[in-house]
Amino acid sequence: MIDINISINFDDFNFSTGELRINDEEVTVLFGDSGCGKSTILNCISGREKRYNGSINFEKNLVIGYVFQENSLFPHLSIEENLSYALRRCHNPRYTFEDIVKSLSVGHLLKKSVHSLSGGEAQRVSIARALLSSPDILLLDEPLSALHSKAKKDILNLIRTINRDYKLPIVLVTHSMKEVVSLCDSVIYMKEGLPPKKMDKKEALLKLDPSGPINSIEKESISRLGLSLNTNDFEHLVIHSSNIIPLLDIDELNPLSNSISCTLDSIESFDNENSVLKLKYLEDKFLYAKINKKPLSRFSITPGQKVVALFGPDSHII
Template sequence: MVNAANNTNSIAIDIKAHFEPFSLSIKQRFPAQGITGIFGHSGSGKSTLLRIIAGLEPNAQGQITFDQQCLLDTSTKRFIKAEHRHIGLVFQDSRLFPHLTVKENLDFAVKRCQRPSLDFDEVIELTALNELKNKSIQQLSGGEKQRVALARAILAEPKLLLLDEPLSALDKDNKALMLNLLVTIKDKLNIPMFYVSHSMAELQQVAENLLILAQGKIVDFGNIHQVIHRLNTPNNKNSLIKQQTSLALTVKAHHSEYGLTRLTINSDQHIYLPLLDEQIKVGSELRCFIFANDISISLIEPTNSSIVNHLFGTICQIKKQDSSVLLTIECGDHQFFTHITSLSFKQLQLDLNKQVYIQFKASAVKTFHLPSGV
């Protein structure tokens, strides 16, 4: 069993659950702060884990402690009911009351909170619902409904917020707005969140930590960027994700005359991506990623090239398989991953500790932030 001592700012889970033909077995301590992403194939146990934490699966065996409170301990027959756990749950469908207005749906959440302390208008502003308060739920778009569902969950003042694929039905622009919204809420209200998604791009944008599940068991857990990098494999057939470099970089400048935004790698090196909305302030952090197939290698600095991004680095890891090679290149404090053919590897005579240049187009740098003009 998980030791319940010293559980301040952590969620300790040691549970087993069996649902024919599926079994879940999780033993892990999670930080009760920031956003923890949960990722895995369909049927890996992601949603089941959330339901157990929320108290919606009473047949789970084991122990869960959170905020110095034991929510579940089957050895002592302790089970805190879902309505007393102070845990919010947002599903992929909004599950709002269709016959009520937006404000009436939100008022319902406030009434359920015994000692409301959040400012109603502040939550409305944070979730960008000021102009929708008096609308019927049936008048809202999918993205607007999810914002209402999120606001309703927040106004119940949960100690923990569980998000079960809340953006799966939204288009890219609405996903971008919701992801930015989640980060703002996390920073402003300091509510820890567990975020389940099939999209690594979504999780990479918002999560500090990442849990990987497969067939009901933990495959990996840790810092979001490090776990993504550990998922990179030379042969991508059985991989959970497309090989990529995951980054969190500082915005250095917006160059509107060139349609580019510049990010800092270190004091000497930087990269460009398509111009972002200038509301993304210089000095702020930007999450972004680059697929390994979009990065190429050169033995000389590619100065006379239309490709704007080229970085100097050292090969620190080589993974060979079949007719391809996955290289890890250290550029300052960051690691970049490039996938090349065995022929290129041989012709360039690459080896460990060899110094090279990597290059990639500005358009290869992906982020969920909205581009300028959107």
């Protein structure tokens, strides 16, 4: 656990964090626009940046693993030598070379040079090297920003696996909402000129996407609802509110789509053109559907009314 309460005052940049806490075994995402101080917080945690006022308190002495946005592998060493270097510098190794090479699937890269790696391969090796230092926490500074879509998906899955299998707290910097949805247990939202705000995943999905709320349906709920989905491919079904179509007439159901029986809880204005319907299902769970105000005005729909939430087979956004 790490408690942070610092202020930064550079010539062209200043901000204060207020009281923030990084919890054990969680993936904490620092999310916000470029230039708002996300990487600066990582650098302060790691000790690379010491020009701050206030305090960063660690529950114990921590070994910190840091993976930078840019490739920081030693170019004059092979991949095997890069990894071996990290293991040699580790005073109390918890993992063997063979374990990390196998779990991160980098065995076929060991004899290669750094220059021959793709972007995704370089990030995978960088994370492997960080793990071989047996860290107590892993800091990742925009690890996916320079990768193509296939490599991004692979590294996303890898980060989730590391957090789950090694029980390792991870702090990750991003300005990608998709990475927030995929990875976070909690989010520290940062915006220039405002103090950072910590949110749990549920609050982050509802508030942080400017185009509307994002729904996350757990595997257990998918099973209870009898939805025809292969849940082996994801931990949660993630559907944007704009992909939920609320229907009053069950005869309109598309046989190729999935549907959830709901009760309308409330209708709230989202912007000048759209409203958001809050739909209750399974007694205590909620879906959000964003709908244009003009077609909504043609229906006589009130809280407590039965509604069917319809979504297509390709609505899952991860």
